[in-house]
Amino acid sequence: MYQEEKYGLVIIGGGPATVKFLFNLLRTSKLPDYLNLNICILEKQKTFGSGNYENKITYSNCSANEILKLMYFHNSNQMMSICKELTETQVYKSLQQYGDKNPPKSLVGYFMRLMGNALLKHIYALKKQMIFKPDKDVISLRLQSDGWLQVRLQNLDAPIKEKYKSIRAKSVLICTGKKQLFGEQFLTEKVFIENLPRFPLLIGGSGQTAFECAELLLNGPIMYVQQEQLNGFTQKIFTCPLCKSLKCGCFGLLTPLKYQWHTTDVVLPEYQQGQMKINYKVQPRVFFQNHDNDYLTIPPLQVNQQGQANYLSGLRGKAKQLFLKILATNEPRVKLQQSDQAEIDAYQSVSNDIEIRDTEGNIIQFSKFLGVNVLDNKNRLKTEKGSVRNLFAYGSCCITNDQYMASNERERTEPYLTSTLSFEDSDIMYIQSSDPMLPWFDNNEFPLTAQSNMTSKGDFDSDQSVHSEVVETETVALNSIQESLKRKKK
Numbered sequence: 161m162y163q164e165e166k167y168g169l170v171i172i173g174g175g176p177a178t179v180k181f182l183f184n185l186l187r188t189s190k191l192p193d194y195l196n197l198n199i200c201i202l203e204k205q206k207t208f209g210s211g212n213y214e215n216k217i218t219y220s221n222c223s224a225n226e227i228l229k230l231m232y233f234h235n236s237n238q239m240m241s242i243c244k245e246l247t248e249t250q251v252y253k254s255l256q257q258y259g260d261k262n263p264p265k266s267l268v269g270y271f272m273r274l275m276g277n278a279l280l281k282h283i284y285a286l287k288k289q290m291i292f293k294p295d296k297d298v299i300s301l302r303l304q305s306d307g308w309l310q311v312r313l314q315n316l317d318a319p320i321k322e323k324y325k326s327i328r329a330k331s332v333l334i335c336t337g338k339k340q341l342f343g344e345q346f347l348t349e350k351v352f353i354e355n356l357p358r359f360p361l362l363i364g365g366s367g368q369t370a371f372e373c374a375e376l377l378l379n380g381p382i383m384y385v386q387q388e389q390l391n392g393f394t395q396k397i398f399t400c401p402l403c404k405s406l407k408c409g410c411f412g413l414l415t416p417l418k419y420q421w422h423t424t425d426v427v428l429p430e431y432q433q434g435q436m437k438i439n440y441k442v443q444p445r446v447f448f449q450n451h452d453n454d455y456l457t458i459p460p461l462q463v464n465q466q467g468q469a470n471y472l473s474g475l476r477g478k479a480k481q482l483f484l485k486i487l488a489t490n491e492p493r494v495k496l497q498q499s500d501q502a503e504i505d506a507y508q509s510v511s512n513d514i515e516i517r518d519t520e521g522n523i524i525q526f527s528k529f530l531g532v533n534v535l536d537n538k539n540r541l542k543t544e545k546g547s548v549r550n551l552f553a554y555g556s557c558c559i560t561n562d563q564y565m566a567s568n569e570r571e572r573t574e575p576y577l578t579s580t581l582s583f584e585d586s587d588i589m590y591i592q593s594s595d596p597m598l599p600w601f602d603n604n605e606f607p608l609t610a611q612s613n614m615t616s617k618g619d620f621d622s623d624q625s626v627h628s629e630v631v632e633t634e635t636v637a638l639n640s641i642q643e644s645l646k647r648k649k650k
Contacts, residue, residue, distance in 0.1 A: 184234070
């Protein structure tokens, strides 16, 4: 009789977010505790760590130095031992050369592959556990009446009889990233080549993807072509400790991608003045770490309490540079105009969701903000009924409670905005499973209960009864302290 495998924690998706989540556990000395839960990573590709990053032919949104911080202990300049051998690779040396500049996404993707591979080998040496399960495409999740989650998946490399199976998990962490709509697909080599002869003129959208598409057409692709020279130091990195092969996928495949052409081979369209048009539904905005800058006068509605401007939806990296050039009339080939027409549609950005059903088989509708899932203060997915116990998310597929609180008034009310956060902007996150016998939906979270209902605008409504309860509790506590002080004085 077939028995479902059971895991304490199932992570869905083996991309950059998963690698960063596990590395943050390692950096903060929490990894051994999580490995005792019996972890399983389900990924539909054979590679671990790169996700869609390695296929992209544009620049990353953050600096190389920010990415290299993953190799060091948290709040320390001491490099972790499992990362030291990676410093001999050409990938690491290339990132070092970029320093505070933004490196190609393909370079970041392959570096994350190496990091993920090193981490999986470390886990195997530590616990003799092979937690990475490639070629596993998760179809759906279902909440069970006994407190477990059933994960239904497809074995992409298995025969027909073993094609579909299900496993059970006490907790699930979703790291599936964003859905690759046409705007995102245009930033890959294959789709860019196919559409280049069409001479695209109209790009739709005001977010990161739209301006990255424009930058790609104006200045061409940027790709990292892997040229690792194996020697006594680097051969150990690329060799599987189990099967002694250089092309093994036990801990994530390390074979580099093969590109069809290089930057110098591209014949870009020659745009005349104002010929390329970026059509937007809502005015593009720029992210500034400090709103007091020399570029733009930023209205207070676009600034959060930390002084950051357009933290969630503002343009970053090369997209930001292009937009500022257009405003300063230093890029005459591009014209901004308000319209909903587009040959390259990059208006939307949505999370890559999985079908999740409750115990009665009904599909659960999750709360959305800027096109992605909203989490509570325990990093659990939120619904109209409350947060789903033991169902967590991390990375670009979601917005955490801290990130939502860092948004500004405009981002909370303006439609058509999209999140520009990527995996580099995710903070260190821990997950803590609750009692499996508790109800599935938790509507008593504190202090987020006052922000538990989504309006049609995407903003949170306040529950006045909760506010009054909090005020009453604080009043009782203050009165108690005052009485205690009076007794001490007597």
